[in-house]
Amino acid sequence: MAGVSIATVSRVINGSASVRPDTRRRVLEVMEQSGYTPNAFARGLGLNTMQTIGILCTDSSDLYLAKAVYYIEQNLRAGGYHSILCCTGYRLENKKSSLDLLLRQKVDSVILVGSNFIEADDADNQYIRDAAGQVPVMLLNAYFDHPNVFCSLCDDLGAMRQAALSLIDSGISDILYLYNSRSYSGRKKLAGFRSACELRGLSETDGLQQYYTGSSADVDGIRAFIGRLHDEGLSFHAVIASDDILATAAVKYARLSGLKIPEELSVIGYNNSILALCCEPELTSVDNRLEEISRQLVKTLIGTLNGTAMPPSTVFPGRLVQRGTTALPDPVQSTAAS
Amino acid sequence: MAGVSIATVSRVINGSASVRPDTRRRVLEVMEQSGYTPNAFARGLGLNTMQTIGILCTDSSDLYLAKAVYYIEQNLRAGGYHSILCCTGYRLENKKSSLDLLLRQKVDSVILVGSNFIEADDADNQYIRDAAGQVPVMLLNAYFDHPNVFCSLCDDLGAMRQAALSLIDSGISDILYLYNSRSYSGRKKLAGFRSACELRGLSETDGLQQYYTGSSADVDGIRAFIGRLHDEGLSFHAVIASDDILATAAVKYARLSGLKIPEELSVIGYNNSILALCCEPELTSVDNRLEEISRQLVKTLIGTLNGTAMPPSTVFPGRLVQRGTTALPDPVQSTAAS
DNA sequence: TTGTATGCGTTATCAT
DNA sequence: ATGATAACGCATACAA
Numbered sequence: 001m002a003g004v005s006i007a008t009v010s011r012v013i014n015g016s017a018s019v020r021p022d023t024r025r026r027v028l029e030v031m032e033q034s035g036y037t038p039n040a041f042a043r044g045l046g047l048n049t050m051q052t053i054g055i056l057c058t059d060s061s062d063l064y065l066a067k068a069v070y071y072i073e074q075n076l077r078a079g080g081y082h083s084i085l086c087c088t089g090y091r092l093e094n095k096k097s098s099l100d101l102l103l104r105q106k107v108d109s110v111i112l113v114g115s116n117f118i119e120a121d122d123a124d125n126q127y128i129r130d131a132a133g134q135v136p137v138m139l140l141n142a143y144f145d146h147p148n149v150f151c152s153l154c155d156d157l158g159a160m161r162q163a164a165l166s167l168i169d170s171g172i173s174d175i176l177y178l179y180n181s182r183s184y185s186g187r188k189k190l191a192g193f194r195s196a197c198e199l200r201g202l203s204e205t206d207g208l209q210q211y212y213t214g215s216s217a218d219v220d221g222i223r224a225f226i227g228r229l230h231d232e233g234l235s236f237h238a239v240i241a242s243d244d245i246l247a248t249a250a251v252k253y254a255r256l257s258g259l260k261i262p263e264e265l266s267v268i269g270y271n272n273s274i275l276a277l278c279c280e281p282e283l284t285s286v287d288n289r290l291e292e293i294s295r296q297l298v299k300t301l302i303g304t305l306n307g308t309a310m311p312p313s314t315v316f317p318g319r320l321v322q323r324g325t326t327a328l329p330d331p332v333q334s335t336a337a338s
Numbered sequence: 339m340a341g342v343s344i345a346t347v348s349r350v351i352n353g354s355a356s357v358r359p360d361t362r363r364r365v366l367e368v369m370e371q372s373g374y375t376p377n378a379f380a381r382g383l384g385l386n387t388m389q390t391i392g393i394l395c396t397d398s399s400d401l402y403l404a405k406a407v408y409y410i411e412q413n414l415r416a417g418g419y420h421s422i423l424c425c426t427g428y429r430l431e432n433k434k435s436s437l438d439l440l441l442r443q444k445v446d447s448v449i450l451v452g453s454n455f456i457e458a459d460d461a462d463n464q465y466i467r468d469a470a471g472q473v474p475v476m477l478l479n480a481y482f483d484h485p486n487v488f489c490s491l492c493d494d495l496g497a498m499r500q501a502a503l504s505l506i507d508s509g510i511s512d513i514l515y516l517y518n519s520r521s522y523s524g525r526k527k528l529a530g531f532r533s534a535c536e537l538r539g540l541s542e543t544d545g546l547q548q549y550y551t552g553s554s555a556d557v558d559g560i561r562a563f564i565g566r567l568h569d570e571g572l573s574f575h576a577v578i579a580s581d582d583i584l585a586t587a588a589v590k591y592a593r594l595s596g597l598k599i600p601e602e603l604s605v606i607g608y609n610n611s612i613l614a615l616c617c618e619p620e621l622t623s624v625d626n627r628l629e630e631i632s633r634q635l636v637k638t639l640i641g642t643l644n645g646t647a648m649p650p651s652t653v654f655p656g657r658l659v660q661r662g663t664t665a666l667p668d669p670v671q672s673t674a675a676s
Numbered sequence: 677t678t679g680t681a682t683g684c685g686t687t688a689t690c691a692t
Numbered sequence: 693a694t695g696a697t698a699a700c701g702c703a704t705a706c707a708a
Contacts (some may be wrong), residue, residue, distance in 0.1 A: 010687060016694060041388065042446045042685030045700050050443070052422070059408065063612075066404035070397065073425050082443060084390070085423045087411055105388070106378045116576060131357035219615040248616045255618055274401075278555040278586045278616055282591055333698045343679045348703060356677060380701035383684050 002030040028246055030148075044106075052082040053301070054102035056095070060087050063273050064290070068113050068241055070296035071293060075096070079302045087150055090116060096127045109135045115142035115153075115184035130211035136304045140297050141288070142184045144312060150304065151313040152297035154288040156185050159318025160192030161199075163268050163277075163286055166320060166328050168200045172238045172266060175205075176221075176229070178250065179242035180212045181265065189242050189270065203336055222249035223256070230257070237265060244269035244276050244285055251279050251325060267325040281324025289316040340368035347422050350472040351376055382444075390420040391639070392440035394433070395451035398425050401583075401611050402628070406451045409632035417640045419446070428454060434465045447473045447639055453480035453491075453522035474642045478635050479626070480522045481651060488642065489651040490650050492634035494523050497656025498530030499537075501624055502578060504666050506538045506657060510576045510604060513543070514567070516560075516588065517580035518550045527608065546574060550584065560587035561594070568595070569664055575603060582607035582614050582623055589617050589663060604664040619662025627654045 004027055012027045013018045030036070044050040053076055057065045073083045084107060088098040095117060102110055110131060117139070119125050125144065131137050132148040139151040165174055177193045179186055190209065197205045210229060214221045226239070226249065241247035247269030254265045261267065261281055269276055269285040276283035296314050303310045322328055342365055349357045350365045368374070382388040391414055395403045411421045418623065418650040422445060426436040433455060440448055448469060455477070457463050469475050470486040477489040505513055515531045517524055528547065535543045547566060552559045564577070564587065585607030592603045599605065599619055607614055607623040614621035634652050639650045660666055 006686085007688085007695060007697090008693085010685095011694085014687085015453065020693060023693080037442055039383070039685050040442060041379060041386070042700090043384035043687080045377070045383050045685080045702090046687040048379070050379065060398070060411065061405040061408035063401070063404075066401075067399040068427060069423070070399035073398065073423055077424070081425050085393075085407070085411055085421050087408060088347070101420075104375055104378060119537075153703080165401075217612060217615070219612075220620075245612070245616070252616075252618050274555060274583070275613075275616055278583070278590075278613055279589050280618070281560075292495075345677060346678075347705080348701095349678085352703080358677060359677080377701050380684090381703080383686085383701080384703045386684080454699080 002026050003140060006334055042278050046219070048106075048276075049108055050082070050106070050117065052084055052105075052107050054099075054105070054107035054110040055083050055085050055113060056088055056098060056102070056110055056117065057085075057095050058088055058090050058095075060115045061317055062114075063275065064243075064271050065114050067273075067292055071291050072111060072113065072140070072298060075295055075298035076234065076301075079298060081302075083267050092124060099127060099131055103131060103134055104236065107135065108305060109138060111138040111140060111297065111301070112142065113140045114123055115139075115183075115186070117183040118142045119146055120182065120187070134300060138297055138301050141290075141293060145298075145312070149312070150297075150300050150310060152186075152300060154290075154293055154318050155194040155318050156188040156318065156338075159241075159286050159288065159320070160189040160240070160270070161196045162192075162318070163320050164193050165199065167240065167266060167268065167326070168196060168202070170326075170328050171202075172301030173202055173238055174236045175208060175227075175238040176234065176236035176250075177209045177240050177242075178212060178226070178246045179210075180214075180246060181242060182211075187241060204335060207234060213280045216243065216245050219245065219249050219252065222246055223253045226250055226253040228256070236268070239265065240268045244271050244273045244283060247283050247285070247325070248279055251281075251283070261325050262327045266327065268320075269325075272321050276321075278322065279325070284320070284322045284324070284326040284328075287319045287321050289318065292316050340364050348651060376506060376671075385448055388420070388444070388560045389418055390445050391445075392437075392443070392448040393423050393441070393451060394426055394436060394448055394455065394618050395423075396426055396428050396433075396454045400452075401613070402581075402609050402615035403436050403452050405611075405628055406632055409629050410449060410451065410478070410636060413564055413633055413636035414639075417636060419640075430457065437465060437469055441469060441472055445473065446643060447476060447637065449476040449478060450480065450637070451478045453477075453524070454519075456480045456482055456522040456523075458520065464493075474639060476635055476639050479628075479631060484649070486649070488635075488638050488648060489624060490638060490654075491523075491651070492628075492631055492656050494626065494656065495530040495533065495586055496525040497536045497624050497626065497658070498527040498578070498580075498608070500530075501658050502534030502550045502655070503537065505576050505578065505604060505664070506534060506540070507604065508604075508664075508666050511538075511540055512574045513546060514572070514574035514588075515543075515547045515575040515578050515580075516550060516564070516584045517548075518552075518554055518584060519580060520549075524580060531578060548664050554581065554583050557583065557587050557590065560584055561591045564588055564591040565595070574603070577603065578606045580608050582609050582611045582621060585621050585623070585663070586613050586617055589619075589621070599663050604665070606658075607663075610659050614659075614661065617663070622661045622664040622666075625657045625659050625660055627656065630654050 239250040272287035577588040610625035
């Protein structure tokens with residue numbers, strides 16, 4: 001002790017104005033040379049917060065989710081918050097128990113990364129409503145209308161519709177839509193594709209909307225799946241995929257079938273990930289503004305925690321980044337993957 | 339309160355044996371219907387732990403590091419620990435301050451993911467020694483000999499040497515070694531390549547060891563870099579890369595130059611990542627056993643925290659997974675990327 | 677088997 | 693401007 005009471009030390013730590021400059025200096029000096037550090041647990045107990053946010057995601061090794069987690073963590077830390085990560089997998093029970101685990105740990109908020117947390121059957125979303133009763137619940141790229149639930153997302157429907165319209169208007173009417181997720185976002189993308197078809201009067205496209213059930217890591221399996229579709233008589237001159245990896249597989253399919261890209265087969269992916277650049281030719285892909293929606297999410301969160309009223313939902317437009325797998329007129333300027 | 343003292347409640351929570359079954363039942367019942375939850379902060383203060391591990395990594399959106407973080411988090415949670423993630427970037431100052439941040443948060447241990455935390459100048463590693471004075475420090479795929487520092491890693495040197503030897507013994511002596519990291523692991527891989535060259539009497543290969551300084555996300559830039567090397571007169575019939583993305587760029591270079599793979603150019607990557615499967619043809623790549631070393635790391639950590647003596651270092655062998663970019667004799671069985 | 681009482685290291689309220 | 697002291701909610705040593 002530097003001849004001063006515990007209360008004054010606390011005031012120095014928290015930068016209270018009502019402490020004489022030389023007293024502050026003396027205390028800081030002792031703290032320095034004694035290597036003193038405030039006990040975070042005691043602090044947490046007193047303040048009822050340890051400035052920690054729970055990040056839930058189904059699989060942080062997924063290309064897209066990993067980037068999202070990265071951006072979120074960066075922004076949170078810049079805002080003075082710690083990030084506790086929890087990968088839940090895709091089973092509802094695990095999502096629930098993981099969320100509970102975080103709430104018991106008394107995080108200040110939970111961020112649900114990716115739209116896999118919004119179930120199609122609304123009764124299954126009760127766990128989200130419950131959580132919102134305790135802390136602000138943040139949704140990245142998903143939408144859920146409920147008090148204390150905040151969303152930051154890309155207009156996947158609009159972006160996918162625009163991508164499809166671009167292809168259709170360039171003269172291709174037999175487009176295979178390939179998807180592998182029925183999450184909130186997955187449903188929106190599909191709806192966007194359908195919307196484009198309707199707008200252009202392409203009504204009989206059901207057979208051209210194909211759901212791939214296997215692992216998305218099995219690129220060759222996806223390629224074979226596309227090959228089978230063709231062999232079974234499906235005719236298509238373009239593939240729009242809900243994810244770059246599906247699109248990559250489509251490019252491999254074309255190569256192994258001797259189809260020229262984009263002359264005989266156009267391909268559009270989604271996410272504008274590193275995979276788009278690894279492809280040959282490089283993939284045209286929809287950029288869904290992951291960095292922006294992540295930043296906005298954290299901004300909304302911190303505002304909410306500070307008691308500021310924040311918009312319950314922020315939507316960003318997508319952007320089609322054209323590269324070598326399409327030959328669209330009036331191409332958007334190509335940019336590096338984010 | 340269910341007619342019982344606070345001490346008994348605590349005993350019930352912690353599963354003490356000395357509490358009558360019907361008392362326990364009564365307490366649990368009240369806890370259930372009142373929605374009681376133990377306060378994690380108070381618990382942390384009393385026990386001096388919140389069962390939390392700090393995970394440090396330079397960039398959790400990196401393909402390799404993201405997978406590592408994923409495996410580690412899975413194993414930690416299975417062991418009853420929470421994971422607090424902190425992405426530091428590549429600057430030493432930020433690594434130090436991030437580590438301090440975690441220690442002040444009173445994590446039970448820190449895990450340094452990837453070998454970017456071991457500096458070439460040993461004086462710069464003092465921050466690791468300091469940390470080891472407070473908590474066990476775990477290193478994933480790096481080596482550092484110091485009390486209370488534990489390592490779990492792949493024998494990158496041996497794996498890379500074996501990969502190079504395989505190529506050389508198949509008759510290719512002009513191999514371009516392409517790398518983009520001088521981390522501990524990066525240095526070991528380079529040493530492995532050099533060792534193979536020495537073993538086979540290929541002494542004049544300095545010009546064939548090329549360091550790429552640009553962003554690893556710039557696939558086309560890497561491809562162009564390789565093209566320049568060729569244009570400047572460098573002759574090579576194989577490329578061994580320290581990372582799958584560099585290898586992917588080499589494959590693109592070959593395609594755009596009209597070189598047949600593997601007849602005119604063989605390519606070997608490293609990490610056996612999803613990129614290896616996205617390539618056409620698929621990449622031969624070194625599997626560095628990320629899942630195993632991650633599991634071992636957490637096993638060692640939990641043992642240490644439980645007071646069990648654990649080996650300071652565990653090394654796993656690498657494994658060459660042969661695919662379409664090489665035509666090696668006696669091929670190892672091809673498997674899916676992990 | 678159960679209850680009482682103390683300590684954990686802060687923050688915050690109230691005096692001084 | 694500073695000190696004394698009461699929470700904060702649990703675990704635990706000790707008493708019963």
